[in-house]
Amino acid sequence: MFIGRERELASLKEFYDKDGIGMTVIYGRRRIGKSTLIAEFIKDKKTIFYTATKVGKNRNLELFSKQVLDLFMPGVEDVSFNTIEAVFDFIDKNMGNDKLILVIDELPYWAEKDDALLSVLQKYIDTVWKNKNLKIILCGSALSFMEKKVLSEKSPLFGRRDSQIKLEVFDYLDAAKFVPNYSNEDKAICYGITGGVAKYLSMIDSRKSIDENIVRLFFKKDGYLYDETRNMLMQEFSDITIVNNIVEQIASGNNTLNTIAAKIGEKEPTVLYSLDKLISVGLVEKKKCITEEKNKKKTQYVLKDYMFKFWYEFIPKATSVIEIGQGEIYYQKAVKPILHSFMGTVFEDMCRYYTLKNGIIGEYGCFITSVGTWWGVENIKDKQGNMRTQSVDIDVVALSEVDKKALVGECKFKNEKIDKSIYETLVSRGKLLPAKYKVSKYILFSLAGYTDWFESLSDEEVVLLTLDSIYK
Template sequence: MFIAREEELRILEETYNKSGFQMTVIYGRRRIGKSTLISEFIKDKESSYYMASQSSLEDNLSKWTEQYINDIAPEMEGVTFKDIENFFRFICNNARDKRIIIALDEIPYIAEADETFLSRFQRIIDTMLSKTNIYLILCGSAISFMEREVLSEKSPLFGRRTNQIFLKPFNYKDSAKFVPKYNNEEKAIVYGLTGGVAKYLCLFDDSISLDENIIKNFFTSSGYLYEEPMNLLRQEFRTINTYNAVIEACALGANKVNEIADKTHTTTAALAYIINGLMTVGILSKITAITEEKNKKKVSYEIADGMYKFWYKFIPSARAAIEMGKGDVYYHANVKNEIHDYMGKIFEKMCQYYTLEQGITGKLKFLVTNVGTWWGNGHDRVPTDIDVVGINKATHEALLGECKFKNEALGKEVYEGLTARKGLIDSKFKEVQLILFSLSGFTKWVEENADESTLLVTLDDMYT
């Protein structure tokens, strides 16, 4: 069953319905669902889909020809071409004025195998495809390659595309559609363990318990996610040791450049390159205090990918048990009771998404245009933070929020702690609303004493 991606399908349909040659570039990290999206879009249309292999241009041309003929022109079975130009000359003659979709997945494989390919493909577009009614879809998982070699001004293909789709992980609401039988707490945890990545969400079977799914995927030696982080790093980077060390350092709490450099024994210059690479593929993210984005002292890095975050927190110390076939024992003894604590930061991101969604659709006291977090010194000069800060830079309005993913009602202490943080963010913002988010609801005291500007939101509210 195909899930969500309504906006992406809308873009593809609208582009398909335009006359003449059109070209869409789709890119995004591995396992995100690019191929599935393309397959869903083309399933009822005259089309040919080819996924390139990590081999020579000649080998790919042979396989691509076979695929096209099988899809579009079976009567031409056995025909071969010596070069890519003759292949596309055949495609253009064969297609004539028909609306045909040509989808090339993993274009980086061919482009890296033959450095002339992109320039030759540019000429094919300009001299042949541009005169047809063909809809060309180019797709790739190597994000940095796609941005640099396909989308940038320096690319031979620059200016040829109609549009592009940067496919991102599912948000927590769409992720829940993969496990509809689970309750909202379990849905949130599944999102927290998978980071909203399509392939990982598909691994969770809601006909069995959440514990069984976690053990099956992470805590068994044959589990898909047991070796996944290392496999992905090997696909993205030539040498993975330093990248692995940086992720480990972040997982252990180092989030400033100097802290990460100290723990990994890496120069800051080399570290900048590594961090940039990890950010490009979506493993790390750069965090700034929302009202002080230009303050270099308030820059930190954290693991953005939920699967990586969970794996690096729990799997390294569990390896011996997993290899002995006792991963389930380890999970129940050392991990299960830590899940709610692990979900703390994940829940903050969910609450930030909810705040932006509600604020930008007019459901809060003002139009929220940016959401993030804030940290710094409190009124007593003691370091503190605010989980959710929503702002409107034009009207200088702000809201503050606190999030608790715990099996207990959120009470007076948390409410008063949030009210005490008023006045900490940039003074040019007027704080007009407070929001409290809770997995398990609120105490009677909070419900009766929270002022009218405070919004109380439960996890169930976030899924309605």
């Protein structure tokens, strides 16, 4: 069953319905569902679908030629093409007036070994195919290649595309469609352990409990996700040692360049190079304080992929136990009791998405244009009455640049009700934001609900939400 991607399918339909030559680019990190999206779109359409592999220029040409022949001359075996131009000419002569889709999936695998491929493609789009009803879809997982070699101004294909789709992970609402019978709490955990990645979500068996799925996927030697992080890194990096060390540090909460470099004993430029590559493949992102986005000192590196975060938090410690077939016991004793703690940052991400989604449509009395986090310091009195500073953060900060207003929020994925002290702390920290923003709403997000104290609170600026609220 195909799930979600309504906007992307609508974009592809609009692209396809327009007559004449056309090109669109689809890119995004591995396992995100690009090929599945294309396969869904091309159903019942005349298509050449070729997936390139790491086999070099000549072998890719040979395999691509076979796909072309299979469409136009099925069963013919003794025809070969010596150049990509010869194959493109063959397509031109045989497609007639029919509308045809040409898909080259994992384009970088081929183009990296064939410097002329993109230039030849550009020439045929501009000349030979210019009056044809041909729709070209170029797809790739190597984000840096797709952005620099296909989409940038320096690309031979620049100016030829009609549209582009950068495919992202599913949000928590679409991820929930994979497990419609789960409780909202289990839907959230499912989103947390998969990070909304299509491939990982498709591995969840909704007939089984969330615990059974976690054990089957992560805590068994043959589990699909037991070795997934290592496999992913090996596909992207020639030497995964330093990259693995960097990811390990980020997962453990060391988020700044100098801290990571010091922890793994490498020079900062070396670490920065690997961080940039991790960002380019969609595994890490730079997190900035929302009110100080130009302040380089307020930059943190965080794992964009929550599956990676889950893996690095729990699997390395459990490897020996999993190897002897006792992973389920480990999960029940060492992981499940602290699963809600792991879900803390995931829940914050869900709440930020919910706030932006509703803030854009004016749900909170102003036009929200950005949502993020804020961190800094505050002055407090200790028990002896002395002033001292401490680091603080605000889970959700939504800004309206139009109205110069801000919303601040606190998120708790715990089996404990939010009480008065958490509300008062949020109000206090809201005063730390720059004075140009007036805090107009205080939003609390709670898994377990609220204490009776809130029943007597008649503050219209306070919004009380639960996990069920954000799934409505």
